[in-house]
Amino acid sequence: MKKRWVIAPVAAGILAIGGMAAFAEDTGKLVQADTAEAKVKQAASGWISADEAKSIALEAAGGGEVREMELDRDDREYEFEILGESGEVDVKIDAKSGKVLETEQDDQDDDRDDQDDDHQAAPDNLISEEEAIRIAKDKTGSAAEVTEAELDEEDGRWHYELELRDDRHEYDVDVDAESGDVIDFEKDEN
Secondary structure, eight states: OHHHHHHHHHHHHHHHHHHHHHHHHHHTSSOOSOSHHHHHHHHHTTSOOHHHHHHHHHHHHTSOEEEEEEEETTTTEEEEEEEETTEEEEEEEETTTOOEEEEEEOOHHHHHHHSOTTOOOOOTTOOOHHHHHHHHHHHHOTTOEEEEEEEEEETTEEEEEEEEEOSSEEEEEEEETTTOOEEEEEEEEO
């Protein structure tokens, strides 16, 4: 009979310690970096920022306006579509080193062939992409990095479609390009 009374307190102690360990793991204070997700995050911490990649891409393209930006995590590269004086330039940047991997000049005639007849040029009264990114970061939190940004027109209304990511979430934010209002916001778990 005495054995049963000894086992019960020992089992309760083990459960209590296990519960504290589980709580500590939820708070992130005692978690070791041995999971695949943690290793990916550690590797990603050495990547250049989206702003650094954008500067490199603009220099490689000879200037212009970034029309689209995307971070391809699988290939570990930033992909840019830049509209310059001589047409559209696609630039790929290594996300770790910042090295220009590819620069491709598209012919302006091809761009005109691809455009819909009802597509109109963006008006001059729109907010800048940088302003749209600031608005999106205010909504998501400053830790979120922009992985894609695109100016788009739909039914005569211009808006920026932005994708952001932080350690825990992916965000899709649409910002009205005229007023700067957030018109759509989605938040998903990573």
